[in-house]
Amino acid sequence: xTTELKGAKPSxxxxxxxxxxxxxxxxxxxxxxxxxxxxxxxxxxxxxxxELGDGVDAAPxxxxxxxxxxxxxxxxxxxxADPISSINFTPLHELDGIITPxxxxxxxxxxGAAQIAPGDHRLMIHGLVDQPLVFTMEDLMRFPRENQVFFxxxxxxxxxxxxxxxxxxxxxxxxxxxxxxxxxxxxxHLLDEAGVKPSGKWLxxxxxxxxxxxxxxxxxxxxxxxxxAWKMNGEALRPEQGYPVRLVVPGWEGNMxxxxxxxxxxxxxxxxxxxxxxxxxxxxxxxxxxxxxxxMDAKSxxxxxxxxxxxxxxxxxxVLTGVAWSGRGTIPQVDVTLDGGVNWHKARISGPSLDKxxxxxxxxxxxxxxxLLLQSRAHDSTGYVQPTxxxxxxxxxxxxxxxxxxxxxxxxNSHGEAENVEIS
Amino acid sequence: MSRFLNVLAVSAxxxxxxxxxxxxxxxxxxAATPDxxxxxxxxxxxxxxxxPEGEGSVLDGEEIFAEKCAVCHGDFGEAVDRxxxxxxxxxxxxxxxxxxxxxxxxxxxSTVFDYVHRAMPFGEAQSLEADETYAIVAYxxxxxxxxxxxxxxxRANFTDQxxxxxxxxxxxxxxxxxxxxxxxxxPEICMQNCKADVKITxxxxxxxxxxxxxxxxxxxxxxxxxxxxxxxxEASEAETAPEPEVAQETALDPELVKAGEKVFKKxxxxxxxxxxxxxxxxxxxxxxxGRDMASIDGFKYSATLRTMAEDGTIxxxxxxxxxxxxxxxxxxxxxxxxxxxxxxxDIQAVTEYLKSFPE
Numbered sequence: 001x002t003t004e005l006k007g008a009k010p011s012x013x014x015x016x017x018x019x020x021x022x023x024x025x026x027x028x029x030x031x032x033x034x035x036x037x038x039x040x041x042x043x044x045x046x047x048x049x050x051e052l053g054d055g056v057d058a059a060p061x062x063x064x065x066x067x068x069x070x071x072x073x074x075x076x077x078x079x080x081a082d083p084i085s086s087i088n089f090t091p092l093h094e095l096d097g098i099i100t101p102x103x104x105x106x107x108x109x110x111x112g113a114a115q116i117a118p119g120d121h122r123l124m125i126h127g128l129v130d131q132p133l134v135f136t137m138e139d140l141m142r143f144p145r146e147n148q149v150f151f152x153x154x155x156x157x158x159x160x161x162x163x164x165x166x167x168x169x170x171x172x173x174x175x176x177x178x179x180x181x182x183x184x185x186x187x188x189h190l191l192d193e194a195g196v197k198p199s200g201k202w203l204x205x206x207x208x209x210x211x212x213x214x215x216x217x218x219x220x221x222x223x224x225x226x227x228x229a230w231k232m233n234g235e236a237l238r239p240e241q242g243y244p245v246r247l248v249v250p251g252w253e254g255n256m257x258x259x260x261x262x263x264x265x266x267x268x269x270x271x272x273x274x275x276x277x278x279x280x281x282x283x284x285x286x287x288x289x290x291x292x293x294x295x296m297d298a299k300s301x302x303x304x305x306x307x308x309x310x311x312x313x314x315x316x317x318x319v320l321t322g323v324a325w326s327g328r329g330t331i332p333q334v335d336v337t338l339d340g341g342v343n344w345h346k347a348r349i350s351g352p353s354l355d356k357x358x359x360x361x362x363x364x365x366x367x368x369x370x371x372l373l374l375q376s377r378a379h380d381s382t383g384y385v386q387p388t389x390x391x392x393x394x395x396x397x398x399x400x401x402x403x404x405x406x407x408x409x410x411x412x413n414s415h416g417e418a419e420n421v422e423i424s
Numbered sequence: 425m426s427r428f429l430n431v432l433a434v435s436a437x438x439x440x441x442x443x444x445x446x447x448x449x450x451x452x453x454x455a456a457t458p459d460x461x462x463x464x465x466x467x468x469x470x471x472x473x474x475x476p477e478g479e480g481s482v483l484d485g486e487e488i489f490a491e492k493c494a495v496c497h498g499d500f501g502e503a504v505d506r507x508x509x510x511x512x513x514x515x516x517x518x519x520x521x522x523x524x525x526x527x528x529x530x531x532x533x534s535t536v537f538d539y540v541h542r543a544m545p546f547g548e549a550q551s552l553e554a555d556e557t558y559a560i561v562a563y564x565x566x567x568x569x570x571x572x573x574x575x576x577x578x579r580a581n582f583t584d585q586x587x588x589x590x591x592x593x594x595x596x597x598x599x600x601x602x603x604x605x606x607x608x609x610x611p612e613i614c615m616q617n618c619k620a621d622v623k624i625t626x627x628x629x630x631x632x633x634x635x636x637x638x639x640x641x642x643x644x645x646x647x648x649x650x651x652x653x654x655x656x657x658e659a660s661e662a663e664t665a666p667e668p669e670v671a672q673e674t675a676l677d678p679e680l681v682k683a684g685e686k687v688f689k690k691x692x693x694x695x696x697x698x699x700x701x702x703x704x705x706x707x708x709x710x711x712x713x714g715r716d717m718a719s720i721d722g723f724k725y726s727a728t729l730r731t732m733a734e735d736g737t738i739x740x741x742x743x744x745x746x747x748x749x750x751x752x753x754x755x756x757x758x759x760x761x762x763x764x765x766x767x768x769x770d771i772q773a774v775t776e777y778l779k780s781f782p783e
Contacts, residue, residue: 340622
């Protein structure tokens with residue numbers, strides 16, 4: 001037996017006493033094991049109970065348990081030409097509550113995730129302003145701060161499902177979303193500092209990355225609830241989320257939340273950038289395209305059970321859970337069905353109900369082991385109710401790519417396995 | 425009671441001291457200089473605001489495009505692999521698979537100029553001069569049949585160029601009368617006996633494109649099928665057993681092959697390898713180590729490489745390493761626009777990976 005001792009050495013007398021006690025335990029364990037009836041994980045002393053664990057500095061930042069290594073973002077290789085301008089997905093089926101851990105927030109870059117030293121970063125405001133200004137990160141942190149929880153959803157989330165069920169897993173069908181608490185300054189304070197001229201009706205926000213991502217944002221929204229944020233969930237933004245600073249555009253499509261934000265130009269009309277003309281426009285069945293579709297419609301998804309999270313316990317008490325959100329407000333109600341929409345039940349919302357943030361819902365039921373057709377349906381605070389995919393296709397056709405908020409169906413078989421399906 | 429009121433009064437004072445700080449400028453930040461603004465203010469609008477001085481011809485554009493853009497977008501904007509198609513697609517917007525290009529979909533030419541200038545070439549953003557950008561945009565108009573080959577695009581004539589699909593864009597109308605928001609905002613929602621019967625109309629498992637779960641699910645389904653048919657599970661195991669790997673003629677280092685697969689991602693935009701590999705912008709690479717240089721039928725090699733191949737030189741690990749390190753030094757005027765692999769271990773790994781496809 002080797003024991004590493006740190007700190008004050010025990011006295012020789014105490015050491016001998018300890019050794020004797022340990023010997024006695026070992027001899028006794030054998031006898032006890034032979035007699036014990038029951039789960040050996042209970043009846044036998046386990047290594048993690050007997051041996052010392054890691055010291056405080058074993059992981060100075062900290063990481064999830066080694067047994068949670070499968071809980072990670074995943075990509076779908078065939079979606080894009082290249083992993084640099086690509087996307088991966090939040091493992092929604094592995095999470096609970098409403099907050100997404102920073103390391104699991106889906107990534108979407110157009111020129112890779114830039115690595116920028118905060119001391120080298122500059123944010124410029126110019127255009128139709130009284131005084132064009134340059135801020136350092138230090139300057140930004142001297143403005144009054146806000147803490148707000150918002151969901152960020154890619155407009156293309158669930159976009160692969162327009163023509164029918166395609167991907168087995170809510171991580172892949174619905175994982176282009178995350179929900180965190182941002183700390184930053186109201187964009188309005190920065191604009192006030194520069195002094196927006198009366199003719200300034202639009203804002204162009206630009207990133208410092210290799211895609212120099214740009215979006216036009218109406219001034220009304222910029223002055224309403226947008227933030228310039230540098231922290232999420234209390235810690236600095238991760239590089240893949242725009243470190244050192246990003247734009248937060250609550251309730252609106254994720255592509256507008258410019259990461260690595262370096263420039264804000266005030267103008268009198270929109271710029272018609274690539275991401276608001278060739279991309280993020282909704283091509284309808286008649287060949288015409290809807291543009292400036294910024295707000296994310298109310299939506300929900302059952303995260304468990306789902307294809308990556310089957311029911312493994314057999315029949316009996318079962319917890320169904322999922323998330324719901326709306327770019328237009330809060331979620332006062334979520335309905336769930338076990339029989340493909342014949343009968344609906346009000347789910348229970350647990351946790352905070354915050355504006356333009358994720359809501360967590362639960363529905364506890366007794367599973368009789370028979371196949372299920374699961375759906376969830378979100379109501380938002382404007383009275384809007386999440387439509388079926390079929391109802392949505394009546395307005396959008398199936399070439400739209402973006403803004404697919406139709407009701408998702410999981411077919412659970414008698415083994416508890418779930419599959420992404422569509423139903424009549 | 426009076427003490428409570430005092431506390432309130434004190435809070436009110438504290439608040440009134442705190443709130444004026446929020447109103448009006450704080451004097452933070454510093455003035456941006458005109459040169460600083462000019463350095464970053466590169467955006468271009470449909471009305472021409474932001475266009476730099478300059479001009480470029482279709483012919484110049486063709487040359488620049490071949491050198492800097494064709495590696496991903498193909499010589500005529502037809503695209504390589506899954507990189508964006510830049511030409512064609514006219515008349516497809518109502519199809520099941522619309523082809524959205526600059527010519528068929530984009531509403532404004534300014535967007536092309538802006539995007540090329542700010543974000544292209546991929547991996548070398550903001551390296552193009554204004555004249556080069558005008559030339560590339562002129563060439564893109566040409567490959568979309570919008571101008572003739574003698575066309576010269578300049579700041580002066582830029583806003584005269586209209587893209588054909590501009591009229592087919594309209595503003596978000598979800599909130600309009602009878603629109604989506606109204607239709608989906610129903611006063612009463614059915615909760616009981618809402619429909620008679622329910623049928624599954626589509627299944628994701630049939631398409632089977634989900635990453636990493638496919639094999640596990642197939643095995644699971646095979647097991648289920650046999651259980652339901654009352655068969656012995658052995659049959660399904662035999663059915664789903666992975667095919668034995670083809671023995672390699674020479675032993676390969678599996679770790680190195682794996683590392684090479686990653687490095688090869690950089691090559692994938694132009695080169696295919698493995699079963700069914702075809703020539704793309706670059707030749708297919710099956711059995712490339714050990715094969716004669718410039719020997720793939722139907723691929724247009726550079727003149728230099730054809731000359732080098734005349735004396736029967738074969739690709740071996742040595743010359744491949746030299747080529748991969750500095751393509752342009754090893755083969756003058758090579759058509760391969762790749763800059764080269766800096767690290768020896770990357771070269772070794774990618775070579776080992778290529779060796780794992782002997783035929």
